[in-house]
Amino acid sequence: MAISAGVINDIEGKLNTHIKNVSPVGGGDINQACHLQTALGNFFIKINSLHKFPGMFKSEERGLAIIRKTNTTAVPEVVLQGDTGDESYLILQWIEAGRCDIISSKKLGRQLASMHYYTAAQFGFDADNYMGSLHQCNKQHNSWAQLFIEERLQPMVKMAVDKRELTPTDMYRFDELYKRLPDLFTEEPPALLHGDLWRGNYLVDTNGKPYLIDPAVSYGNREFDIAMTTLFGGFDRAFYEAYNQEFPLQPGWQQRLKLWNLYPLLVHVNLFGGVYAKQVRVSLSAFI
Known part of the structure; x- marks a missing residue:
């Protein structure tokens, strides 16, 4: 067009x-x-x-x-x-895209870790934005657990139930998760998040320089960005090793990836339905 x-x-x-x-x-x-x-x-x-x-x-x-x-x-x-x-x-x-190699992967990992050191007084942001094509509320909270439950999971679960992509039973199971969530991780200071860091939202130019694109910024738990990098692949071992050398993640972070990815999966349920609802149920089962 x-x-x-x-x-x-x-x-x-x-x-x-x-x-x-x-x-x-x-x-x-x-x-x-x-x-x-x-x-x-x-x-x-x-x-x-x-x-x-x-x-x-x-x-x-x-x-x-x-x-x-x-x-x-x-x-x-x-x-x-x-x-x-x-x-x-x-x-x-205009950025002429090149190939991502080990050197550029390490650069991206270190740079993301450095960005995550930037913090704020509260979790959230002072303005709403978008996650994909869906409105994302960034109302500020004193804990990541509060924000993740009230501004991320609950709105997406309600929308999915209203669309009949999820059931009232699924909503009840999420209610059980909300009770347990504060005990599933250790709170850290808010980190500046890209917010939508899947493989399509970074690129490397012909000189090997990484760029982040299409952000959905807020201040949150930095494991959220890391989790999204695993959702559709596209980030190699060098990226995670470099990140952890710069800003080590909390013990057990690998086991929490499915927890934080419940939000982007719910976004996909509401946009595309189908197989994503099954993925949500499987991931949810790991925590309740």
Whole structure:
């Protein structure tokens, strides 16, 4: 699908440049994504519905800025965020993707660990954002257990039951988990989280430099980011070894991966249904 004339005109006017060529690239199900060639250079642009996803790109822009300010790991530079008509767009630095090797994996592990040292007074964030295409409430709490239960699991479980992807029995089993959850881990100070760190949300450029992309930032337990890296693969042993050398994880972290991945799995239940509901039930059984 071609970029609309309204978006093109808005970009050319705000950047005072001419768009030479637009070619589609992979950008997921939510956004239309393209390689933008202009008189100023090459950029990456993604476009979606302002009505369906209000504030999504503003949240992403802010998340990238917060990560950038830590000076720990690279993120794409934001060139322009704009809205025109019912369309919203985000223009980012174009990054020529290279191959992830052991050296870049170690860099990413160390850099993520360094980012996780950045903390806040409470768990959560001072603004809501998105997890995929779903609204993510970041109401602040004094403990990770509170936030994870009240702002992560409970809303997703209710939505899944309302959609009949999960049953009232599943909801009851989650209620049992909520009672036990504070005793399943050791609380740490809030860590700045990427929040959606699966294999599609980092890339390595042709010089081996890692970048984090598409964040859903909040302050939480750093094991959450680590857990998401295991959900669909794409991170090798060198990444985890480097992370643990920089900022060792609490004993037993491997056994808690399925616990924290209940949230992204529930998001997938609500977006795609099917097999993800079975995965949720299997993971839940390990803790109740």
